[in-house]
Amino acid sequence: xxxxxxxxxxxxxxxxxxxHHVHVGSVLAPSPDLxxxxxxxxxxxxxxxxxIWVVRREDIHATSYQDPDFFARETDKTYREVSGYTENGRxxxxxxxxxxxxxxxxxxxxxxxx
Amino acid sequence: xxxxxxxxxxxxxxxxxxxxxxxxLARIERGEKIEATDWMPDEYRQLLIRLIxxxxxxxxxxxxxxxxxVPKAPNLRRKLAIMAKVQDEVGHGQLLLRVxxxxxxxxxxxxxxxxxxxxxxxxxxxxxFHMEARTWADAGLIGWLVDGAAICTQASLLDxxxxxxxxxxxxxxxxxxxxxxxxxxxxxxxAQGTAKQRAMxxxxxxxxxxxxxxxxxxxxxxxxxxxxxxxxxxTKTNEELRQKYLNRYVPRIQxxxxxxxxxxxxxxxxxxxxVYTEPDWDKFYRIVRDNQGPKSRERIELRxxxxxxxxxxxxxxxxxxxxxxx
Numbered sequence: 001x002x003x004x005x006x007x008x009x010x011x012x013x014x015x016x017x018x019x020h021h022v023h024v025g026s027v028l029a030p031s032p033d034l035x036x037x038x039x040x041x042x043x044x045x046x047x048x049x050x051x052i053w054v055v056r057r058e059d060i061h062a063t064s065y066q067d068p069d070f071f072a073r074e075t076d077k078t079y080r081e082v083s084g085y086t087e088n089g090r091x092x093x094x095x096x097x098x099x100x101x102x103x104x105x106x107x108x109x110x111x112x113x114x
Numbered sequence: 115x116x117x118x119x120x121x122x123x124x125x126x127x128x129x130x131x132x133x134x135x136x137x138x139l140a141r142i143e144r145g146e147k148i149e150a151t152d153w154m155p156d157e158y159r160q161l162l163i164r165l166i167x168x169x170x171x172x173x174x175x176x177x178x179x180x181x182x183x184v185p186k187a188p189n190l191r192r193k194l195a196i197m198a199k200v201q202d203e204v205g206h207g208q209l210l211l212r213v214x215x216x217x218x219x220x221x222x223x224x225x226x227x228x229x230x231x232x233x234x235x236x237x238x239x240x241x242x243f244h245m246e247a248r249t250w251a252d253a254g255l256i257g258w259l260v261d262g263a264a265i266c267t268q269a270s271l272l273d274x275x276x277x278x279x280x281x282x283x284x285x286x287x288x289x290x291x292x293x294x295x296x297x298x299x300x301x302x303x304x305a306q307g308t309a310k311q312r313a314m315x316x317x318x319x320x321x322x323x324x325x326x327x328x329x330x331x332x333x334x335x336x337x338x339x340x341x342x343x344x345x346x347x348x349t350k351t352n353e354e355l356r357q358k359y360l361n362r363y364v365p366r367i368q369x370x371x372x373x374x375x376x377x378x379x380x381x382x383x384x385x386x387x388x389v390y391t392e393p394d395w396d397k398f399y400r401i402v403r404d405n406q407g408p409k410s411r412e413r414i415e416l417r418x419x420x421x422x423x424x425x426x427x428x429x430x431x432x433x434x435x436x437x438x439x440x
Binding site: 005006007008024025026027028030031034038041042043045046064065066 | 149151152198201202205208209212215216224225281282285289292431432434435438
């Protein structure tokens with residue numbers, strides 16, 4: 001048995017409970033438990049976090065970079081996006097009103113002031 | 115480190131002779147980034163391993179000049195800060211060796227091999243880490259000017275064609291911003307200090323200046339370095355980086371009332387570049403290639419002792435893993 005033959009664990013850090021875990025890199029470790037410790041030492045010497053996931057690299061299922069067709073977008077998708085509705089601003093102005101955006105609605109709904 | 119007379123265009127032409135390499139280079143020239151799992155020419159892999167392995171080992175060896183100052187730091191805050199910095203360097207070494215070992219895996223080389231290469235001089239580390247850190251001013255100057263030089267190099271590598279290296283460098287550069295402030299803080303304090311403290315800082319600058327000029331490498335680059343430019347593993351020449359470094363640091367060094375120990379150093383307005391005395395290239399090649407620097411042997415021996423001393427832990431961990439995976 002050769003020493004130092006460890007597994008690669010991919011590391012995902014959750015900085016805040018309102019955020020998802022985000023992939024930050026990988027570590028080499030002999031067990032999941034140690035992978036968690038090494039991940040903390042390597043990636044969280046400064047940043048705060050509430051949770052770390054480590055996943056053995058071989059347990060990850062991924063798309064291939066060699067198959068860009070998997071992500072092909074043959075058709076125009078602007079009808080799904082804000083950018084497809086720039087016309088609204090001009091129309092609202094005709095009705096003497098201003099267009100809203102989601103950011104200001106969110107800010108309004110979360111704020112205390114009325 | 116033989117310089118090469120080939121131009122970048124000639125090297126590019128050589129690569130284009132091979133159909134597979136030409137297709138690969140076309141990807142890079144289109145601005146595509148390469149991943150560890152992509153097909154790559156063997157020479158691209160070897161160049162990356164060479165660069166990232168050396169970078170990783172240099173981070174690890176970079177701990178030694180500074181760790182010598184942890185027990186002797188002038189106060190608790192300075193001790194905590196320099197300890198944190200040493201810890202960062204070890205961390206960066208681990209992240210970079212991780213990138214290197216993914217590249218070396220098809221060649222059946224593991225982390226342990228990459229570490230052990232140091233003990234048989236199969237991997238080099240930066241010239242600056244072979245030098246002595248004689249006083250606290252040296253510790254400060256390393257943080258300010260040596261890390262400054264390393265930051266310039268690393269920042270230029272953020273645009274590398276090899277994506278996993280670029281991603282890791284992003285994280286490393288973010289942490290280096292603390293190293294920059296840390297080194298500057300020590301030097302600024304000494305520059306405002308007593309005549310003795312200012313003299314200490316001046317002495318340290320005189321010890322380190324030539325090594326700093328060597329750090330970026332010769333203006334005429336090796337064939338490997340030129341290939342790295344063609345494959346966009348790196349995007350700036352040695353001289354471009356040195357000039358940018360001088361632009362940034364010379365005025366600041368002078369502002370502290372320090373005298374740079376090079377009578378020929380000046381900015382040539384007509385050529386729009388810094389003129390300087392070339393370091394003794396051969397002396398530093400010997401230091402880097404043959405580990406003949408004032409502190410090379412001692413620090414490699416310390417590293418070897420640490421590696422051997424921890425062997426029982428690695429062996430125990432390997433047994434744990436074997437039991438877990440049945």
